[in-house]
Amino acid sequence: MRTRGDQGAGGRGGGSRTRRPPRPTRDHARNAAYDVVRAVDERDAYANLLLPRLLRERGIRGRDAALATELAYGTLRGLGTYDAVIEMCSDRVPDPDVRDALRLGAHQLLRMRVPPHAAVGTTVDLVRLRIGAGAAKFVNAVLRKIGSRTLEEWVPIVAPDPADDPVGHLAIAYGHPRWIVSAFRDALGGPDELPDLLDADNARPLVTLVARPGRSSVEELEAVGALTARYSPYAAYLREGDPGQIEAVAETRAAVQDEASQLVALALTRVPLEGDGDELWLDMCAGPGGKAGLLDAIATHGDLAGLSKEARERAHAPAADAAPAAFPGGARLVAADVQQHRARLVWQTTRDAAVLTVDGIEPAWRPGVFDRVMLDAPCTGLGALRRRPEARWRRDPHGIAELGKLQRRLLGTALDAVRPGGVVAYVTCSPHLAETRVVVGDVVARRGDVEQLDARAYLPEAGDLGDGPHAQFWPHRHGTDAMFLALLRKRPQA
Numbered sequence: 001m002r003t004r005g006d007q008g009a010g011g012r013g014g015g016s017r018t019r020r021p022p023r024p025t026r027d028h029a030r031n032a033a034y035d036v037v038r039a040v041d042e043r044d045a046y047a048n049l050l051l052p053r054l055l056r057e058r059g060i061r062g063r064d065a066a067l068a069t070e071l072a073y074g075t076l077r078g079l080g081t082y083d084a085v086i087e088m089c090s091d092r093v094p095d096p097d098v099r100d101a102l103r104l105g106a107h108q109l110l111r112m113r114v115p116p117h118a119a120v121g122t123t124v125d126l127v128r129l130r131i132g133a134g135a136a137k138f139v140n141a142v143l144r145k146i147g148s149r150t151l152e153e154w155v156p157i158v159a160p161d162p163a164d165d166p167v168g169h170l171a172i173a174y175g176h177p178r179w180i181v182s183a184f185r186d187a188l189g190g191p192d193e194l195p196d197l198l199d200a201d202n203a204r205p206l207v208t209l210v211a212r213p214g215r216s217s218v219e220e221l222e223a224v225g226a227l228t229a230r231y232s233p234y235a236a237y238l239r240e241g242d243p244g245q246i247e248a249v250a251e252t253r254a255a256v257q258d259e260a261s262q263l264v265a266l267a268l269t270r271v272p273l274e275g276d277g278d279e280l281w282l283d284m285c286a287g288p289g290g291k292a293g294l295l296d297a298i299a300t301h302g303d304l305a306g307l308s309k310e311a312r313e314r315a316h317a318p319a320a321d322a323a324p325a326a327f328p329g330g331a332r333l334v335a336a337d338v339q340q341h342r343a344r345l346v347w348q349t350t351r352d353a354a355v356l357t358v359d360g361i362e363p364a365w366r367p368g369v370f371d372r373v374m375l376d377a378p379c380t381g382l383g384a385l386r387r388r389p390e391a392r393w394r395r396d397p398h399g400i401a402e403l404g405k406l407q408r409r410l411l412g413t414a415l416d417a418v419r420p421g422g423v424v425a426y427v428t429c430s431p432h433l434a435e436t437r438v439v440v441g442d443v444v445a446r447r448g449d450v451e452q453l454d455a456r457a458y459l460p461e462a463g464d465l466g467d468g469p470h471a472q473f474w475p476h477r478h479g480t481d482a483m484f485l486a487l488l489r490k491r492p493q494a
């Protein structure tokens, strides 16, 4: 995985050597973390898939498992910062395996409260066993230099001056690629909240559960230790433990689902439709099924939690929008995805939905047959960087133009699929303007049959959603993913 200064061999402490196979050490947590960081760097592995497997296979549990997780995830999140400091402290470009060990040591020295002698000593031991004595000597010297200053002291040395280059400064200080910091600044409308947002992106998110209405309840989740959530009437937070061990989750009556993901689905069900009929809903890009699971339960059983009187009063419904309403049930969800394996996941997590493997841009349905359509469009996922530690370094701004074309085409077919008077929710797990407001603005301007509703009026539980008419969630404001929602009504025919 490249951040900067990725130029090739070096840092061996002199001379060539034969690569030794890994030897076991007692420091299971650091070995597992190192293996994860190496695998991500070397073969584009996914840390959130590999680490749990390694912990299971090696029998690493409890505090060791927590340490391995913090070491691996924290190191991967902070790569950009650590590489800048490593470059400053090295007299040669380290080889990738040595560099990954240095990154692991730098994370312990600069962001974790590991005492310097332990951070240096354990990393040097690991390098001696896994790579060789020469590399261990080099790592020892570099880590000692890194440990001579705190992160706060290093940042002004290795990052551009904030007065000349505020984005470049924040990119190094908070370990994010520069283009992502720029995109966040544009979406926030200015730099003021950037440090809070980037900081929130570096924290592990709470595990949020959804109790699917008619199938489970928040009370059932609270009875097994989950905590009352802030916004969604169906959410509960899990502080610790494996959600898969909870009976309701194992039985797909409940699931893991970010709170903003729950709320954007709920908002779609709350818009009063114009004209007759509210029986058939479509989730056009449903895999792996988070929103489909909730929409399927509400379609069948209704929005059982409904909206509190206070929330209803808080709902600011502009004249053109009717007030939010709790759906009474009695509808059917069709859930589609272009990828068969993702459609299968949707089938496994829903109960009553019809699940199809279909390309949303070549739809298998007649135009105008659906009353409500959810389009959770494929996107860069910049709003969920907290979840995949390495994701920020893998995203590429050059893909956005192609994604934008697909997003526009899918939004066009979603609007064709809904009946006049019906509603489409356009959702992305990205706040990037090119994937959100620009896509919606272009499609609405091109068609004469769509009006954009004030999405905030259907989310009275959550404030601070922006200037509208769309709603934008943020990790630093809401503790959720940075999810975007636009609600579009197809105008009734004259």
Ligand SMILES: C[S@@+](CC[C@H](N)C(=O)[O-])C[C@H]1O[C@@H](n2cnc3c(N)ncnc32)[C@H](O)[C@@H]1O
Pocket: 261, 284, 285, 286, 287, 288, 289, 290, 291, 292, 336, 337, 338, 339, 342, 358, 359, 360, 361, 376, 377, 378, 379, 429
């Ligand atoms: C952001 S994810 C959807 C997440 C899902 N709604 C949830 O809440 O779990 C986007 C999905 O769109 C699917 N997709 C991409 N292109 C598509 C297309 N042309 N037609 C239908 N689905 C598509 C992808 O396979 C992916 O599963």
